Each structure stands twice: as structure tokens, then as C-alpha cells.
Amino acid sequence: MNSKFYWLSAAHLLSSTALSSFLLIQQYITTNVLSSPELVGILLAVNFLPKVVFIPIGGYIADRYSKRALLFNTTFLRIILLLWAAYFSYAGSLAMEQLYVISFVFGILDAIFIPTANSCLPYIVSNKKLHKANSIFSACYQLGVIIGPLVISILIDDFSLTDALISTVIILIICSLATLQVLTEPVSQNGLVEGPVKSILSGYEVIKKINMAQDLGFLTITSFFFIGVLTVLTPSLAAINFGSNAKYIGSLNAIYGVGIIAFSLFAQFSKSSLRVSLLTATMMLSILIIMLSQTTTYILSSIIYFICGFIISWVNVSVITTAQQRSPKELVGKTIALIVFSSQVCLPLSFGLISLLINLNFSVPDITLIYGIGFMILSVVVAYIRHSFNIKALRE
Structure with a gap:
């Protein structure tokens, strides 16, 4: 560095x-x-x-x-x-x-x-x-x-x-x-940099060309199911299991952050490959969400939040690094922007679905369980689609 x-x-x-x-x-x-x-x-x-x-x-x-x-x-x-x-x-x-x-x-x-x-x-x-x-x-x-x-x-x-x-x-x-x-290298003014609208539309072609379309699929469902639970349901889960004291909400969020920082430390000292299988990571996160829906102890909840922070950081860093390595330097800003866009565009739908389920009198643990199972199912679906595309590419 x-x-x-x-x-x-x-x-x-x-x-x-x-x-x-x-x-x-x-x-x-x-x-x-x-x-x-x-x-x-x-x-x-x-x-x-x-x-x-x-x-x-x-x-x-x-x-x-x-x-x-x-x-x-x-x-x-x-x-x-x-x-x-x-x-x-x-x-x-x-x-x-x-x-x-x-x-x-x-x-x-x-x-x-x-x-x-x-x-x-x-x-x-x-x-x-x-x-x-x-x-x-x-x-x-x-x-x-x-x-x-x-x-x-x-x-x-x-x-x-x-x-x-x-x-x-x-x-x-x-x-x-x-x-x-x-200080970075001067921006290359070449034909690859187009007008705003055409540039944004062509960005998806770049994502496809560097073979990251399915990666964005994993990132989107992770955001929808995992971040939805983390952002909206953490206060309610903490209140139900440990009481309404704000220290429990703050401490769980802090422990999640410590998990993210722990991955950074792990990455600095690891000598092996830091790439992660997105299917394995999303399956682990879905299992952790299901466990979270059933746990009533603060210690187990803390462990789950720490591991979630570690894994989600691993996923995000892996996807961003792959995009930076595969994308041409003069297009990396557009590539990163589309990755962030894909990861966040469905969040309002996730928040809205949680609100709808609450209005339909589903309990918070039940909603968490539904999100965990849904996360697991869609992870398998995205993996199957990715496998199908890879088989098709080999045949061609």
C-alpha cells in the first residue's frame, strides 16, 4: 500500500x-x-x-x-x-x-x-x-x-x-x-466514455461482458432479504427478546460493525485466496437469519450479528474487487455505480414488504423466518441460473 x-x-x-x-x-x-x-x-x-x-x-x-x-x-x-x-x-x-x-x-x-x-x-x-x-x-x-x-x-x-x-x-x-x-492518473478521454444516458445503458453491457450479471443477482437478493431484516427488524427483535432499552439495539449494530472490521483484519493477515463462493455465503447468511428468528438469548444473537458482519463484508469486498480487476480503468466508476445501484434498488420493496407483513399481523420472528427461507430459496435459484448460463456458454 x-x-x-x-x-x-x-x-x-x-x-x-x-x-x-x-x-x-x-x-x-x-x-x-x-x-x-x-x-x-x-x-x-x-x-x-x-x-x-x-x-x-x-x-x-x-x-x-x-x-x-x-x-x-x-x-x-x-x-x-x-x-x-x-x-x-x-x-x-x-x-x-x-x-x-x-x-x-x-x-x-x-x-x-x-x-x-x-x-x-x-x-x-x-x-x-x-x-x-x-x-x-x-x-x-x-x-x-x-x-x-x-x-x-x-x-x-x-x-x-x-x-x-x-x-x-x-x-x-x-x-x-x-x-x-x-492523486490519480488523468482521466482518459476516449471513445469509451459516452454521453450520460448512453453510458448508463451501456454499463449493463460492461457488467455482462465481465461476467458479473449473476454476481449482481446474489448481491440484490442479499440486500433485499438480509439488509431488510438488519435495518427494519433489529429494533423489534431486540425489544421482544431483551427489552426496550436502546443499549441492546446499539450494541447489536456495533457488534455487526465489529464483524465487518474483523474481516478486514483477517484479510490483511490471510495468505490464501480471499475469494468467496457467493452461493455458500448467501446460504450461510440465510441460515443465520433463520437462527436469529428463533433465538431469544443476547449472547447467541451477538454471535449471529458478528458472523453476519464478517460474511457480508467478505461478500461486498469480493464483488467490488472482482469488478475493479475485470473492468477497464476508464469504466470502473460506472461499473461500481451499477453494483451499488443493484444492491440498493430493491431495499424500498423489502421495507414495504416487511411493513405489509406487520400490518397483516405476522409476528417479527415469523417475518424474520420468512425472509431467511426466502433468501435461501432465491440463492439456489440464482445459482441454478448462473450454472445454466455457464453450461450454455461452454456449448457455444
Whole structure:
């Protein structure tokens, strides 16, 4: 690894810390300041939807323009938005309208920052080290998710909301300085880089050409079934089994994050191949979800969350690394963007299905069990389709 990679990892860590901090600040403002907890879901959707919709365009932009400039400019715009929020907070006039605007623009900026940051790696890390580099990258992101809310919650409780916002701004300022140290090769202006619409459509041809269409199938069902359970049902499962104390929800999420970081450490010291069979990984995750639906002990739940974090990090790192290695450098931003798009586009459907099942009076453990069984069945279906395509290709 070289200094460019470590600067990029630092920027990724700081960006994740700031974004997770602002997410907690938004939830705190909505629930405790504006007394509108019913609007938290809408606020999250306002941030999530533009990120999903615009990320293919973000991949096009990442391949077209200077990566260092994109990382710096998106971070700088976040700083401006948070300073605006801090001003309204100090003046006591921060309202949902401002939060909606900031959250929406943050979603668009994420759609550019994510593929740009990931597409930098093939330029600054050799192919042989990409797997380990991606594992560190994943750990940096997760570490930021853990650190951000922890630090900001202390600042909100012991100081003020405005101080918390200013602290987040400072984190982003340091992040912007780190991005300026990330120097990559100049972007190749050739015929492979097309107009936005044609580029996005041709991205799927790139995915097919590098033989990753079925990998995206595994990633999509993993997101639908696993992330659906993790995001929506964890609070309910914790409340049913261990009580309504928030420490159980926070600790389970933290243990999941520790599992992700543990994989990064494992990847750094492992001398064997770090590729994972996606069918094996998804089957293991589905079994863990089924076990989670039946367990009532905190220790077993903690073990399940840790193993899930380890495996999901292995899956994500394997898919991203394969895409970076197989895709031409001038198209890697588009490839990464389409992978992220595929992994997140079905999440609203997953959340909606869980809400529907709850309204139909299914219990939370039963919904978890249904998702685990569904995950297992669709994993086999995707594996069968992949096998059929491979057989067809051999015959041709």
C-alpha cells in the first residue's frame, strides 16, 4: 500500500464519520426538537432515493472527470450545507424544510462520492492488493459508522446541537484536505466514455461482458432479504427478546460493525485466496437469519450479528474487487455505480414488504423466518441460473 491509498482511506473514514453523525443529528432534531418522530422515515427516504436514482449518473461522472476534484468538491458542498444547518440551528429556526433540502442534496452528493472513491483504488493499488485494499476501505467506512454517532451523541448531550453540527463540519474540512492528497492518473478521454444516458445503458453491457450479471443477482437478493431484516427488524427483535432499552439495539449494530472490521483484519493477515463462493455465503447468511428468528438469548444473537458482519463484508469486498480487476480503468466508476445501484434498488420493496407483513399481523420472528427461507430459496435459484448460463456458454 502507498500514501495515496492511506489518504483515500482516511478521507473515506472521515466522510463516513461525518455522514453517520449527521444522520443521528437529523433523527435527533426530528424526534426531540421538532417533536415529529413520524417524519424520520420520510427524511431517510429523501436521502436514500436520490442516492439510488442518481448513482448510475455518479458513475458516469466518476469516469469522466478528475477524481480528486470530485472528491474535494462533493465534500466542500457538504460543508456548505452543514454550515447552513448550523446557522439555522443557532438562530433557533431550523425546520423540516431545511432538513429535507439538505438530506436530498446529501443523497445526490453521495451518489457521486461513492463510485468516485471506489474507482480510485485501481489507479493507486495493484490488482494483487485490491482485495486487501477493499477490506480496509470497508472497515474504514464501518468504523466511521460506529464512531460518528458515539461522538456526536456525547456532544449533543453535553454541549449543544449547534456544537455537534460545527464538529461535523470540522470533520468534513479535514476530509476535504485528505482528498487533495489523492492523486490519480488523468482521466482518459476516449471513445469509451459516452454521453450520460448512453453510458448508463451501456454499463449493463460492461457488467455482462465481465461476467458479473449473476454476481449482481446474489448481491440484490442479499440486500433485499438480509439488509431488510438488519435495518427494519433489529429494533423489534431486540425489544421482544431483551427489552426496550436502546443499549441492546446499539450494541447489536456495533457488534455487526465489529464483524465487518474483523474481516478486514483477517484479510490483511490471510495468505490464501480471499475469494468467496457467493452461493455458500448467501446460504450461510440465510441460515443465520433463520437462527436469529428463533433465538431469544443476547449472547447467541451477538454471535449471529458478528458472523453476519464478517460474511457480508467478505461478500461486498469480493464483488467490488472482482469488478475493479475485470473492468477497464476508464469504466470502473460506472461499473461500481451499477453494483451499488443493484444492491440498493430493491431495499424500498423489502421495507414495504416487511411493513405489509406487520400490518397483516405476522409476528417479527415469523417475518424474520420468512425472509431467511426466502433468501435461501432465491440463492439456489440464482445459482441454478448462473450454472445454466455457464453450461450454455461452454456449448457455444
